[in-house]
Amino acid sequence: MEKYLKIIIKSLISIILLTGFIFLEPAQAASWESYGEFIPDDVPIMKRHLRGAWISTVLNLDWPSADVRKIEQPAERINRSKEELTEILDKAVELGLNAVFFQVSPEGDALYKSDIVPWSRYLTGTFGRDPGFDPLEFAIEEAHRRNLEIHAWFNPYRVSMNKNASTLSSLNIEKSVYKEHPQWVKTSMNRLVVDPGIPEAREWVISRVMEVVKGYDVDGVHFDDYFYYEEYEGEIGDRETFNKYNNGRFSNIGDFRRNNTYILIKELSRQISNSKPWVKFGISPAGVWGNKKDGHPEGSNTESTLTNYDRSFADTKRWVEEELIDYIAPQVYFTFANPRAPYGEVSTWWADVCKDKNVHLYIGQAFYKINDDSDAYFKGANAIPELSRQLKFNMSMPQIDGTITFRFKNFDDLGKQQAVTAIKTELWRTKALVPLMPWKGGNTPASPSMGKLSTTSKGVKITWEDDDPNTAYYAVYRFNEGEKADISSEQSAQNLLSTVRRGESKSQEFIDYDMDNDDNVYYVVTALDRLHNEGEGLFISSHRSKHFPDVGMRHLWAIDAIDELYGRGVVKGDERGMYNPGVNIKRADFTIMVVKALGFESDFDHNFSDVVVQSYYYEAVGIAKKLGIVKGDGMGFAPDTNITREDMMVIMVNALNAAKISDKGVDTKYLDTYSDSEMISAYAKEAVAILTQKGIVNGFDGRINPKGMATRAEIAVVLSNILEVAKTPL
Numbered sequence: 001m002e003k004y005l006k007i008i009i010k011s012l013i014s015i016i017l018l019t020g021f022i023f024l025e026p027a028q029a030a031s032w033e034s035y036g037e038f039i040p041d042d043v044p045i046m047k048r049h050l051r052g053a054w055i056s057t058v059l060n061l062d063w064p065s066a067d068v069r070k071i072e073q074p075a076e077r078i079n080r081s082k083e084e085l086t087e088i089l090d091k092a093v094e095l096g097l098n099a100v101f102f103q104v105s106p107e108g109d110a111l112y113k114s115d116i117v118p119w120s121r122y123l124t125g126t127f128g129r130d131p132g133f134d135p136l137e138f139a140i141e142e143a144h145r146r147n148l149e150i151h152a153w154f155n156p157y158r159v160s161m162n163k164n165a166s167t168l169s170s171l172n173i174e175k176s177v178y179k180e181h182p183q184w185v186k187t188s189m190n191r192l193v194v195d196p197g198i199p200e201a202r203e204w205v206i207s208r209v210m211e212v213v214k215g216y217d218v219d220g221v222h223f224d225d226y227f228y229y230e231e232y233e234g235e236i237g238d239r240e241t242f243n244k245y246n247n248g249r250f251s252n253i254g255d256f257r258r259n260n261t262y263i264l265i266k267e268l269s270r271q272i273s274n275s276k277p278w279v280k281f282g283i284s285p286a287g288v289w290g291n292k293k294d295g296h297p298e299g300s301n302t303e304s305t306l307t308n309y310d311r312s313f314a315d316t317k318r319w320v321e322e323e324l325i326d327y328i329a330p331q332v333y334f335t336f337a338n339p340r341a342p343y344g345e346v347s348t349w350w351a352d353v354c355k356d357k358n359v360h361l362y363i364g365q366a367f368y369k370i371n372d373d374s375d376a377y378f379k380g381a382n383a384i385p386e387l388s389r390q391l392k393f394n395m396s397m398p399q400i401d402g403t404i405t406f407r408f409k410n411f412d413d414l415g416k417q418q419a420v421t422a423i424k425t426e427l428w429r430t431k432a433l434v435p436l437m438p439w440k441g442g443n444t445p446a447s448p449s450m451g452k453l454s455t456t457s458k459g460v461k462i463t464w465e466d467d468d469p470n471t472a473y474y475a476v477y478r479f480n481e482g483e484k485a486d487i488s489s490e491q492s493a494q495n496l497l498s499t500v501r502r503g504e505s506k507s508q509e510f511i512d513y514d515m516d517n518d519d520n521v522y523y524v525v526t527a528l529d530r531l532h533n534e535g536e537g538l539f540i541s542s543h544r545s546k547h548f549p550d551v552g553m554r555h556l557w558a559i560d561a562i563d564e565l566y567g568r569g570v571v572k573g574d575e576r577g578m579y580n581p582g583v584n585i586k587r588a589d590f591t592i593m594v595v596k597a598l599g600f601e602s603d604f605d606h607n608f609s610d611v612v613v614q615s616y617y618y619e620a621v622g623i624a625k626k627l628g629i630v631k632g633d634g635m636g637f638a639p640d641t642n643i644t645r646e647d648m649m650v651i652m653v654n655a656l657n658a659a660k661i662s663d664k665g666v667d668t669k670y671l672d673t674y675s676d677s678e679m680i681s682a683y684a685k686e687a688v689a690i691l692t693q694k695g696i697v698n699g700f701d702g703r704i705n706p707k708g709m710a711t712r713a714e715i716a717v718v719l720s721n722i723l724e725v726a727k728t729p730l
Contacts, residue, residue, distance in 0.1 A: 051097045064080075091411060105155060107158050198245070213272055219530070227314045283327075330347075387419050431499070460517065462540055477492065550578045561716040608625065646688065
C-alpha cells in the first residue's frame, strides 16, 4: 500500500510541475480578490483613456521588417517600408488605439534627418546609409491622418546592440558617437553605451531630442528604461567618471549616478517646455521603483531584482513628485499572481505616487507574454481572463489614465489572436479620446458651423465648416432620434463614432458607413485642439430650418418658430445668412422683433437719451416707448445690453396690453411652477405668471431662470406663442 501511495504522490507532483493547474484556483482567488472593486464584471466605458502601443525599430522587431530592409532596389524598399508602416497604423485604428510610440533612435542613430547622428542601420542594413525618405516625417503624417498621437521614442544612451567586429566597423562613420567621441563610449551587457555621467554626453542626448522636437510635429518625447543598464553594478566602468565629475558632492557612486539621470530629465523637460509647450514628455521605466525589503520604506511590497532606484539609478518617483515629466508608463509586465511583483501591488503603488500630481500614469502592458511566457496566468485558458482583469483594472482605478502595450507586431502572433479579438470586440470596443493634461494649456476651439447631412451610396455624409486655427481634429457622435445628446459623460463613448483629423480646407466631412439614411439619427460634431480640449458640439440633423443653416437639431424646439417669424418678415439672417440661435439678444434687437411681430405703428416726438437718431433701431424703440411697451431706468434704455428673461416677459405683457388683447386676470399660483420663483423680481412676477398661465412660457426643467439672458431662439419661440395667443384674446 505504501509503495502505491508513493507512486500516486510522485505522479501528482509530476502533474503539478507539468501543468501548474492543481493549485491554480486558490492562487487565483488570492491574487486579485483584494482588487475586486477595480475589476468589475462589465467592461468600464471610458470617454478618455490613452490606448497606445510601442512600435519597435531596434532589430527590426516591428518596423521595417528584416525582409524589407534587405531589399536592394531603393524604390521598392521605400514603397514596401511605407506600406508596412501604414498597415501598422491602420491596425492601430482597428484596435481602438489613439497613440503610438515610435522608436526613432534605438542606437545613437536616427530614423529621421539628423545633423547629429547617422541614419539607423535598421532602415537599410547599414549605419549612415540614406534610406531615400524621412521615416519620422512619413510616420507623423500618416499617424495624424488617422488622428493618432505619435510620440518619438528614444533610447538615450545605447550605441549598439552588440560588439561584433562588423558592428564596430560599421560604426566608424561620420556623426557616429563611437567615432567622434570614443571617450564617452563604454561597454555594458555586451553592448556599447554612452556614459551618463559625462556632462557633454548628456548634452548630446538632449541635442538629439531637441533636434526632433524643433524639426518635427511630434506629440510627445518618450524614453524607455535603459539609463544605467548593467548585468551587475559597476559593469559600465564609470569610476573614473565619478572621480572626475563628482567634485565631492556625493559620498557614493550610486547617488552620483541617480543625479546624472535626474539632471538629464530636468534639463530636457525644461527645454521641451520652452520650445513647444504642447509636446508631452514621458518615461517608461521598469515596473518597480524600489522594494521595501531593500531599505526603501516608501517602496512597494515587491521582490524585484531590477528596480529603477537601485539598478537603473533612475529616481523615477522623484521625477513624478517634482512633475518633471508629463506621464510615466511603468512596464508592469507581471500577472496579478506573480509572487515577486504582483500586478495589483505594483500598479496601485504607482497610482498612489501619481495621485494629485500633474503627471499621467499609463501602465505598460506585457501583451508579448500572452501564450509566450512561463507564468501560467499568461497562458492558455488563463490568458484572456488575465488580460481582461488588467485592462479593466487600468480603466477602473481613478489614477490610471491609460495603457501602452508592448509591442506592436505581437498583435499579429497566431497565439494571440483570441486576445486581439477580445480587445477589439469587448475590452476596447468603444473609442476613447486621449486624456486631458490641463497643465499643458491649449485653446479650446469654437464649435464648427454649417452642418449638413446627405445620403450617399456609401452611407450618410456629414459636412461642416470650421476656420478656427486651434482645431486639430473633430469628434463625431451619433445619436438616435429622441436620445439625449450626451457628449460629456463616460457613457458618451458609446456614441463616439470616430475622430477626424482636420483637413486643409474650411469645409470638412465624414461618412458614416454604417447608416444608409439619416431619418432616425442625428450627429454632434465637436472640435478639439491638439491637447484634446473639446469645444461645444454642432448638432447636425435632417431636421433643420428651411432658411437658416445654423438652426438644427440642437434647437429643434425652436425651428418652427424661427421659420414662421422669417416668413412674416420679423427676423432675418446676419451677413452670412445665419440666425445665431444660441446668441443672447440685445434689448434693441428684441424691441425690433416685438414691434414687427405685432405690427405696431405710432408717431413719436422723442426717444431715450441713449438711442441716437442714426441707429437702426431708433424707430422701433421710439414706437415701443410711445406705446408704453418699453421703459427706461432713468438713465436711458441701454439698447446694446442683453435682456434678461424676466425683462423680456415684462415687455411681452406690455406689448399684449398695447395690442389691446384683453386680460382676464392672473393667478400668481402659476409662479409655483418654478423651483426658482423666489429669484423673480417683484416688478416681473405678474408678467411671468400671466405668460405661464397662458402657456406662452413654461421654463426648462422646472426653472424659469429669470436673471439669465434670453437667447434669439428663446425669443423666437415666445414671440411665436404670442402670435398664436393673439388670434384668441386673453
